[in-house]
Amino acid sequence: MRPLISPGLADAWRRVRDQGATRWADRAGGGGVPGWHRPWWEWFRWLPAAVLLAGAVVGFVLPAWISAFPLLAAAPAIAAPLLSLTGTLATGGCALLIGIVEFRLHGREFETAYAVGFTSIVLLTVVAAAINRVAASDRRKLSTARELAEAVQRAVLPEPPPRVGGAAVAARYQAASREAAVGGDFYAIHHTPYGLRILIGDVRGKGLDAVRTVNGLLGAFQAASTHLRDLREVVGRLEERAEGLGADDGGAMSESFATAVVAELDDGLDVLRVANRGHPAPLLVSGGRVRTLAPGAASLPLGLATVGDFGVPVDAYRMPPGATLVLYTDGVTEARDRNGTFYDPVPRLSRPTPPGPDGVLDAIREDLQRHTGGSLRDDVALLAVSRPPPEAPGTAAGEGVVPERLG
Structure with missing residues (x-):
């Protein structure tokens, strides 16, 4: 099969990636430019932790008839596109732990509602992990495409x-x-x-x-x-x-x-x-x-x-x-x-x-x-x-x- 990228372009891409592709970011991003701040959307990475905290408050502070399981089950699903696979699984584990502590704290008997709640957390964590892998793969492809686009641009426009x-x-x-x-x-x-x-x-x-x-x-x-x-x-x-x-x-x-x-x-x-x-x-x-x-x-x-x-x-x-x-x-x-x-x-x-x-x-x-x-x-x-x-x-x-x- 004929290669999609010529060897010369691939070499140019590797040179840009290894030597110069991050130069702008190093100088103008987090590399010590005074006044630089993180983009606002990075704060969304704290959203799963906020949902877990809300679930803990509902489970430990509010009356027992208010269930925290909807919030706990939603936490790993929210974490999937925002965190790594480890972060997503950890979020699901924390949600499950909070649910168990709530169950023990209120001294309730194990009922069908609790079985459904714990099962929902486990299943949604597994689904969230799969979504996380798909999202991570898409991000890698997009990052590669961006690097390749910049490599092509720099090959066309060598620095004077x-x-x-x-x-x-x-x-x-x-x-x-x-x-x-x-x-x-x-x-x-x-x-x-x-x-x-x-x-x-x-x-x-x-x-x-x-x-x-x-x-x-x-x-x-x-x-x-x-x-x-x-x-x-x-x-x-x-x-x-x-x-x-x-x-x-x-x-x-x-x-x-x-x-x-x-x-x-x-x-x-x-x-x-x-x-x-x-x-x-x-x-x-x-x-x-x-x-x-x-x-x-x-x-x-x-x-x-x-x-x-x-x-x-x-x-x-x-x-x-x-x-x-x-x-x-x-x-x-x-x-x-x-x-x-x-x-x-x-x-x-x-x-x-x-x-x-x-x-x-x-x-x-x-x-x-x-x-x-x-x-x-x-x-x-x-x-x-x-x-x-x-x-x-x-x-x-x-x-x-x-x-x-x-x-």
Whole structure:
């Protein structure tokens, strides 16, 4: 039989699992981030103990004619999806013990009602143990699927080198907490004869179709960045590739698209040009100030040129020494807290952050984890590019400088 997973992908998965799959959780979860707290649903693990306690109160405190057996019998069933097999059996054993103590405490004769009650506890404990095994198997399969999805994503999106074309670079990717499908977030950065070319985007949908679209767009971006001088031509080539991928799906152009930001830094890392195709606006962080690089004109996502062609608007900005360009996907800004409030990275970036792109992204990531309580509903991709600070002694990087939009 033909293997479902290629050896190369399996190796990539093992490397991610053994070396890097838990890096996000270690740094941004329980690995010492101040203010981190457990997700609210983990408190449900105490529910079986609470039911046992309620059963004990009913059996030992309330009048004898009030039976505690309904609560005691329910405890192992409640424990089955929440605890381990040992915890489920222990819950059933405790329920049985409480029932026996209640029976002895009240000094009653062994009646049919007690026989039914004890039998119910034993049978429900056995059934609960079986349910627990099925649930544990499903959890393992889901965990494996999530790890595999992240391995595929990392194989498609290898981490960029720390320096590209004189600029410091960092990237982060995190799969959604509740998803087991490969996401459509992507990014790339290349040093070309025309400067530093940067791409970040998000393909509609998930799964193998999203991976195929991401691969196609990343390949087209690499080729176009190397051979095309004008940034508008690079975006045009990506548009053609997105349309071609949509045609391969049966011509459903309006249902296959990708939002993206295509940016360019000249060789001196002084001038930044940005073409935004319906994507969240990048942020330019400099001297403790944050500027949202909102496009001057609206533009449709890649793959929707047939809906309306508005050209390829390109905005230009001055990038001060020491400034950091932050690009991200909508998984960041669409993340919510328990009250439904969307996350905004600007307030965090307006406060002091560790130096360099890694420090900036870690600050966003930790703040995002605090905001969401550790649960992400959508994949998150982050990319940061920093211009080196000035070498003159005593000069603060970008201090007091507001990034300037060029005409």
